[in-house]
Structure formats: structure tokens, C-alpha cells
Amino acid sequence: MSEPARIPLAIPVVGKEEAANLQKCIDDNFVSSVGPFVTDFETRISALSGAAHGVAMGSGTQALHLALHCLGVGRGDVVALPSFTFIASANAIAHTGARPWLFDIDAESWTMHAGQLAEALREKAERRDGQTFLKDGGERVAAIMPVYTLGTPADMDAIGAIAREYDLPIVADAAAAIGLIYRDRKLGELATLTCYSFNGNKTITCGGGGMVVGDDDALLRRIRHVSTTARVSSNYEHDEVGYNYRMTNLQAAVGCAQVEKLPTFLAAKERARRAYDAAFSGRDDISAFPSPSDRESTNWFSGFVLSNNACVSVEEICSALQARRIEARPFWIPVHMQAPFSDARCEDQQLTESIWRRIVTLPCSTNLTESEQARVIEEVLRILDGAAA
Numbered sequence: 001m002s003e004p005a006r007i008p009l010a011i012p013v014v015g016k017e018e019a020a021n022l023q024k025c026i027d028d029n030f031v032s033s034v035g036p037f038v039t040d041f042e043t044r045i046s047a048l049s050g051a052a053h054g055v056a057m058g059s060g061t062q063a064l065h066l067a068l069h070c071l072g073v074g075r076g077d078v079v080a081l082p083s084f085t086f087i088a089s090a091n092a093i094a095h096t097g098a099r100p101w102l103f104d105i106d107a108e109s110w111t112m113h114a115g116q117l118a119e120a121l122r123e124k125a126e127r128r129d130g131q132t133f134l135k136d137g138g139e140r141v142a143a144i145m146p147v148y149t150l151g152t153p154a155d156m157d158a159i160g161a162i163a164r165e166y167d168l169p170i171v172a173d174a175a176a177a178i179g180l181i182y183r184d185r186k187l188g189e190l191a192t193l194t195c196y197s198f199n200g201n202k203t204i205t206c207g208g209g210g211m212v213v214g215d216d217d218a219l220l221r222r223i224r225h226v227s228t229t230a231r232v233s234s235n236y237e238h239d240e241v242g243y244n245y246r247m248t249n250l251q252a253a254v255g256c257a258q259v260e261k262l263p264t265f266l267a268a269k270e271r272a273r274r275a276y277d278a279a280f281s282g283r284d285d286i287s288a289f290p291s292p293s294d295r296e297s298t299n300w301f302s303g304f305v306l307s308n309n310a311c312v313s314v315e316e317i318c319s320a321l322q323a324r325r326i327e328a329r330p331f332w333i334p335v336h337m338q339a340p341f342s343d344a345r346c347e348d349q350q351l352t353e354s355i356w357r358r359i360v361t362l363p364c365s366t367n368l369t370e371s372e373q374a375r376v377i378e379e380v381l382r383i384l385d386g387a388a389a
């Protein structure tokens with residue numbers, strides 16, 4: 001019997017439209033950071049975000065870094081961040097010289113715990129000269145960075161109210177949330193700046209890439225300037241320390257073809273998520289990823305959470321699936337457990353610490369077929385039932 005085809009976790013799905021755009025870059029010799037696809041991609045992504053402007057960059061990390069940098073975040077500052085995120089969110093903060101101030105997530109959405117943030121600010125911070133400082137260390141609280149985990153936005157009504165009360169900018173890590181509508185509002189309307197990633201495992205990809213979108217003309221102009229070596233003329237004149245962070249026309253060419261497919265990709269992600277949730281419902285050894293009833297999600301990743309009393313570990317499940325040529329993986333190790341951030345300020349992490357080790361992510365590429373997914377489900381159930389027997 002021949003081996004079944006390998007089913008990957010989350011791979012890019014690119015085709016002849018991307019190839020045609022890339023060929024156009026070669027034909028026109030626009031392969032670097034100048035070219036029509038960059039502008040087109042910025043216009044499309046900012047429009048679908050409901051934002052006035054977009055600045056495309058080489059990665060999501062670069063987008064987050066320059067968003068913070070251009071808001072004046074730097075040494076001596078802290079930025080409020082959920083600990084349960086991909087390490088890039090914390091790295092972007094550290095790149096400015098600031099440190100993350102780490103919060104727990106809530107059980108309904110796995111996004112930043114707004115109640116804990118409000119309470120911590122009330123108890124641990126004070127207002128001085130229109131700014132907010134921590135009472136015991138003196139650091140300035142410079143920004144709030146919610147992360148739209150799995151493509152589910154944080155409780156932005158509550159976080160927006162906190163941001164207004166303390167006059168703090170919001171930089172949203174929306175790496176997983178492209179295309180989302182939140183309570184009738186588009187994504188870009190929820191934060192001062194919203195940052196996307198177009199890495200290979202995201203819903204749409206440029207191979208690699210990122211973008212900052214927002215409405216503030218002067219701020220977005222500054223981000224564009226600083227991302228382009230802060231060049232003031234074509235005669236090698238620069239007015240501040242800049243970065244070489246711009247997206248290339250080659251990346252944007254892929255991105256422009258991908259944007260056309262976004263509705264199809266989002267539908268595929270949702271279909272995968274629903275099929276897994278339906279197949280695994282009613283069991284007491286696993287539960288579904290959260291889906292808050294008051295918010296949409298882009299369902300970036302699918303999978304399940306192992307119950308505390310399950311007879312099998314995440315590692316055992318992943319290696320058993322791997323042996324059957326199905327790629328499954330654990331999820332993020334929280335930032336406060338990572339070596340570079342072990343000394344970061346950290347609030348109680350009750351939910352984060354209870355769930356992170358129990359998450360299994362399952363194949364959810366946008367080209368996952370129904371028969372492939374049926375095979376994944378069958379194998380997962382076989383492993384769980386075998387462990388329980």
C-alpha cells in the first residue's frame with residue numbers, strides 16, 4: 001500500500017495569478033522597493049481595513065517595531081501586551097528599547113484581559129503631566145498592544161475606553177486577523193495603528209511582509225519616511241536614524257494576487273474550523289478553541305484544547321499524527337516563559353499558564369480538502385479513543 005500524502009499544518013497557497021504578477025515585475029524591471037504593486041497593495045489593504053493609509057514593510061515584526069518607534073516608544077517605557085502571543089510582538093517592543101508589561105488573556109477569546117489591564121493601571125500607575133507612569137519602577141506606560149489571537153479581535157470596546165482614559169495609543173497586532181469586521185467596524189478603525197503580517201503561514205502571504213495601517217496622515221507619513229532610511233532627497237541626505245524596512249515590488253506582486261483570493265481563503269478557514277469543532281464536540285477529553293459570541297473571527301488556526309484529565313499529552317498526539325503524515329503542533333510558549341523576557345513585568349497569568357501546554361493546532365491550509373480533513377479527524381479520534389481505552 002502506498003503511503004498517504006502528507007498533510008501540512010498551514011502552507012502558502014499560491015498559483016498562476018501570483019506567477020503572472022511576478023513575471024510582470026521581471027518584464028518591467030521593478031523588482032525592488034519601488035514599483036506599482038507596492039502602492040497597489042498598500043491601497044487595497046488599507047481600504048479593506050477601513051484606514052486612510054498603509055505602509056508596506058518587509059515583515060510584521062518590522063511593522064510593529066516602526067509603529068511603536070514612530071509613536072515615540074523607547075527606552076524607559078513599557079508597552080502593555082498579552083503574554084500569550086508569538087514572540088515577535090514582544091521583540092518589536094524590545095527593538096525600540098522599551099519592555100513589555102505582560103498581561104493574561106480571557107477565557108472567552110484568548111485575547112488581552114481588559115479587566116486585568118484596567119485594574120493594574122488603576123492600582124499600579126499614576127498620571128503625571130498628561131502621561132502615565134508605574135508607581136514602583138517609574139517606567140512610562142507608552143502604549144497598549146492587543147493581539148488578535150487566532151484572528152479574533154480583543155475586546156476593543158473595553159480596551160478603547162482604557163486607552164482614552166489614560167490617553168494611550170493602541171498598536172494592534174493583527175497578524176492573524178486580515179479581513180475582519182468587528183461589531184460592524186473594520187479592523188483599522190479599532191486602534192491608532194494596526195499591523196499585519198504576510199508571512200508564509202498567515203491567511204494571505206507575500207512570502208514575507210507586513211503593513212501598518214492607520215488614519216493619522218502625519219504619523220503614517222513619518223512611518224513611511226523612517227522605513228525608507230529617513231531619506232529627504234535622492235542625494236543621500238537623511239534627517240534621522242532610519243530603517244531599511246520597505247517591502248519589495250516582488251513581495252507586493254504576490255500580495256496583490258493573494259488579496260483577490262482573501263474571501264475564498266477566509267471561507268476555507270471558516271469551513272475547516274467548523275468541521276473540526278463539529279467533529280470534536282460532545283467529548284470531555286478535548287474542547288474547541290474559543291469563539292466569542294459577540295465577535296467574528298478569521299479562524300486563522302484550527303485545533304483543540306486537551307482537558308486537564310486527558311489520558312494523552314500534546315506531544316504524544318502530535319508525534320502520533322506525525323507518524324501518520326499529518327502535521328500537528330503545539331502553540332505559542334508564553335512570552336514570560338521565554339529567556340529574553342523572563343525578567344519582564346508580568347501580571348498574574350492564570351489562564352495563560354493553564355492552557356498553553358494543552359493546545360494542539362491541526363492542518364488548516366486554505367487548500368485543505370474535505371477528504372484530507374476527514375483523515376485528520378479520523379486519526380485524532382483514533383488516538384484519543386485509543387488513549388482512553
Ligand SMILES: *Cc1c(COP(=O)(O)O)cnc(C)c1O
Nearest residue numbers: 059060061086088089175197199
Ligand atoms: C506572524 C506573527 C507576527 C510576526 O510577523 P512576521 O511577519 O513573521 O514578522 C507577529 N505577531 C503575531 C501574533 C504573529 O502571528
